[in-house]
Amino acid sequence: MNWVAALPMYNVTPALAHDWRALLDHVHRRLRPWLEARGDTLAIVDPATSLDEFWLRENLLLSQTCGYPLVKALAGRVQLVATPVFSVDGCAGGDYRSVLVARTAAGVTSLAACRGLRAAFNNPDSNSGMNLLRSAVAPLAGGRPFFASVIETGGHLASLQVLLDDRADIAAIDCVTFAFVLDKLAHLGRGVVEIGATRSAPGLPLIASKRVPPDGIEALAIALADTIAEDRPLAKRLKLDGFANRPLDDYASILDIETDAVKRGYPRLA
Template sequence: MNWIAALPMYNASPALAADWRALLGRAEARLAGWLAARGDTLSIVEPDGPLAAFWLRPDLLLSQTCGYPLVHALAGRVQVVATPAFDIDGCAPGRYRSVLVTGAHVDAPSLDACRGLRAAYNDDDSNSGMNLFRAAVAPLARARPFFASVTRTGGHLASLRALAIDRSADVAAIDCVTFAFVREHLPELANGVRVIGFTGDAPGLPFITSNAVAAGDVARLADALDHAVRDDPALAQRLKLRGFVRLPADDYTSILAIEREAVALGYPRLL
């Protein structure tokens, strides 16, 4: 088998993209003997189409997805390998939350004060940008429309640009890991927004593998990721990685509970 691997989720800058590829390279070195014994190879690639299709490829050895597709479109169709533990405010080991931000031009000190403003979110299958945002708004909305408009931007960086540069939106929820990287690598975006709060937390974005990988080899992949962090402390520091934790896949069902709670409050979608 010619396996593939890619880490597309936190590539906020070219330098970060290179570092995530380097992490995969470290893991590949640890897996070299196992791959050779099987007559297999591993190619580190860039996804060339929709991520939902990429994550379902039978030759996928390692990638990272969001928890929302994991419990929806990917449910039962991939295996969870490990979850990053980030050294970032708002991130307990293996968990994360979203930062609620407004454009610097907006005079709203809280989410409740954003009633009637323009919201932006990255995508419909995002836990951080949509699901956690929806859950935070639901108790305030009282089963009624909360925002004047809601725009899907296609990515967290695009949402921040809409707030900070274009001023075409006023408020968004941004994954706290992404926001930490933006503060370091894209200050022009970070400086154009204000933090007004945080959402609840959820299990972090998991590393996954194909169901074609034997269950006994999933732990081997997780071990390789652990070693990749320990083998290069400078790389781990740049990626703000403390290491990895091994959450049971069932932990991610809490994301469904977050969704159900918003629906029960009469707020099934951002509006």
Template sequence: MNWVAALPMYNVTPALAADWRVLLDHVHRRLRPWLDARGDTLALVDPETSLHDFWLRDDLLLSQTCGYPLVKALAGRVQLVTTPVFTVDGGASGNYHSVLVARAAANVTSLAQCRGHRAAYNTPDSNSGMNLLRSAVAPLAGGRPFFASMIETGGHLASLQALQDNRADVAAIDCVSFAFVLGHLPHLASGLVQIGTTQSAPGLPLIASKRVPAEGIEALVGALADAVAHDRPLAKRLKLDGFARRPLADYTGILDIETDAVERGYPRLA
């Protein structure tokens, strides 16, 4: 098998994209005995199709997705490999949350005060940008639309830019992405205030095709752990503290977050 791999989710800047590629290079080297024994190869690629299509490739050895599609569109169609543990607030044990940020000019200090304001979110299938925000709003909404308007931006960086451009007032940003923004793209956080955080959820998982055998999954887990342990400067730049073997059942809690919002009469972010 000619396998492919890519880690597309936290490529906040070209420098960080290069560092994630270095991590994959380390993993590739450590996987060579397993690959060679099978007569397999591995290519590190940039996804040329939609991420959803890329995640469903039969030849996918390793990639990263969001927990929401993992238990929705990808359910039963990919394998969970492991979950990164990040050295950011809320990142213990492979968890994460979203940071609620608002334009300082909006003069709000809490999500409750954002009723009637404009919200930005990245994509409808995002746990961090949509599902967790919907969950935070649901108890406040009373079964009615909460925001004056919504804008779908396509990504967390674009949501922050929408706040900067005065096209939106509030957004929920994955805490890992926001930590990278503060360190690498501080202009996107300028003039913004943090008004809270969402509840926690399991972090963005690493996945593989269903065609990867069990010993291949174990080889990947070992290679990832070794790569982080042996290149600590790289791990520090990527804010990686290792990986957690979270059971798939942990991720079904993301569906419970969705269900709770629906039962509160707030099935759609609005």
């Protein structure tokens, strides 16, 4: 098998994209005995298709997705390899949450005060940008639209930019992404203020094709853990403390978050 791998989810800057590729290079070296014993190869790639298509490739050895697609479009179609544990507030044990940020000029200090303002979110299939924000708004909305308007931006960085451009007032940003933004893209952090945080959920999972055999999943998990243990400077740049071996059932809580919003009469962000 000619396997492929890519880690696309936290490539916040070109330097971070380089570091995520370096992580895969380390993993590749550690996997060589397993690959050579099978007569297999591994290519580290930039996905040329949509991520939804890439994640479903039969020759996918390793990638990262969001927990929302994992329990929706990808359910039963990929394998869970591991969950990264980040050295960011709210990420203990492989959890994460979203930071609620508002345009400073909007003058709000809580989500409740955002009624009638404009919201931005990255994608409809994002747990951090949509599902967790919907969950936070649902108890406040009373089954009615909460925002004056909602705009889809295509990414967390784009959501921050529309706040700075005065095209929206409030957004939910993955806390790991926001930590990288504050470190590396400070201009996107200026002009916004943190007004709270969402509930926690299992972090963005590392996945593999169903074609990867059990010994391959085990080899991947060991290679990832060894890389972080041995290359501490790389781990620090990526804010990685390690990887958690979480059961797939943990991710069902993301569906519970969705179901709770629906039961509250708030099935879509509005």
